[in-house]
Amino acid sequence: MSGDESDRPTQSLSDDDRALLEDLLAGKHRALARVISKIEDRSPGYRALVSELYSHTGEADVIGITGSPGAGKSTLVDKLAETYRERGETVGIIAIDPSSPFSGGAVLGDRIRMASTVGDMDVFVRSMSARGTLGGLSTATADAVKAMDAFGKDKIIIETVGAGQNEIDIVRTADTVAVLVPPGSGDDVQTLKAGILEIADIFVVNKADRDGADRTVQELREMINLGEDGGAGPGAGAGHHGVGATTESEKPNAGADEDDSDGDADDSWRPPIVETVATTGDGVADFVDELAAHRDYLVDSGTLADNARQRYAEEIRTHLREDVHALLEEQLERAGGVDDLAEAVRRGETDPYSIVDDVLEPVEACVGDLETDLADGERGDRGDE
Structure with missing residues (x-):
């Protein structure tokens, strides 16, 4: 329901966009770059183009990398991509940068750290702007993931800017979320605990x-165990997929009771802790193994399909919010513009509640007509039977 009536998702593709889609599906990186640019710029016809992508998606493994500033995310992503390439897998990287306050475009400060895969056409790197969204991810990011998925990338890595409570939006886009925690004091870990730690499927102490790495690992382990005991840590049920199970690579602390008397601990995922040195590549292979283990867990438990349904439900809600907002803005303009309406309130001629009722009245009437048409159509279908 955007303001551009010609850009409905039900609209068929133009000849140029059809050719662009065919080039993307044929594996042409230039077409992939053009499609993502079209998506990010919200160019005319982008919705119809993205709609066509959905039937070609669902095969890629989408990995989110987040963590506090200075944790070494870009360097680790570079080494991760290099490792996947050595294993014969293709990689797409979406690096979410802070938005420029002037142009709204991405600030590309960290891309210089991704040097190992420069020149490798099977590693496609795209920086995108966060565009001021609270979670650091814009709607365009999810659409860009679909473009890379339809293109045929085996692994899609999303590196997000910064860390904090609002960073949890990455959960709605990635299948597996890895949180990087640099060595530091206990206060640093406690600060992160309130939000960012709770979304982790894997912890990485980069x-x-x-100095301090061992202490950080111990603090993370204690937080996980505290959550499993009903505390307020990652195991408290607020995480990405829930925790509680024990992976082979991350057993409970020494002295902990490892007996699974209930027999159902393996129904959930306990975040492992991986230690890496991204600059040298140490521990990256272990990180890749844990990512693969989590992927296997998602598939075997059915969680991958559940998450996909939740993700699409959230996408539907997001698009509805955006389109309804745009529709209401148009209605406000037809009613005289919000500034004039606000002035009328100031003069005591009306009030905000009355204005909202007046603006929504034709929208509600339209929705009512639509419900009637749908009901009539259903009755007609039953009559045909």
Whole structure:
């Protein structure tokens, strides 16, 4: 329901966009770049183009990498991509950068750290702007993931900017979320605990060759165990997929009771802790193995399909919010513009509630007509039977 009536998702593709889609599906990287640009710029026809992508998606493994500033995300993503390429897999990287306050475009400061895969056409790197969204991810990011998925990338890595409570939007886009925690004091980990730690499927203590790494690992392990005991940590049920199970690579602390008397601990996922040194590549292979283990868990438990349904439900809600907002803005303009309406309120001629009722009245009437048409159509279908 955007303001551009010609850009409905039900509209058929133009000849140029049809050719662009065919080039993308044929594996032409230039077409992939053009499609993502079209998506990010919200160019005319992009919705019809994205709609066509859906039937070609669902095969890629989408990995989210987030964590506090300075944790070494870009360097680790670079090494991760290099490792996947050594294993014969193709990679797409979406690096979410802060938005420029002037142009709204991405600030590309960290891309210089992704150097190992430069020149490798099977590693496609795209920086995108966060565009001021609270979670650091824009709607365009999810659409860009679909473009890379339809293109045929085996692994799609999303690196998000910064860390914090609002970063949890990455959960709605990635299948597996890895949270990087640099060596530091307990206060640093406690600060993160309130939000970012709770979304982790895997914890990565990067820069593990620095002082304090062992302490950070121990603090993370204690938080996981505290959550499993009913505390307020990652195991408290607020995480990405829930925790509680024990993976082979991350057993409970020494002295903990490892007996699974209930027999159902394996129904959930306990985040492992991996130590890496991204600058040298140490521990990256272990990280890749844990990512694969989590993928296997998602598939075997049916969680992958559940998450996909939740993701599409959220996409539907997001698009509805955006389109209804645009529709209401148009209605406000037809009613005289919000500034004039606000002035009328100031003069005591009306009030905000009355204005909202007046603006919504034709929208509600339209929805009512639509419900009637749908009901009539259903009755007609039953009559045909």
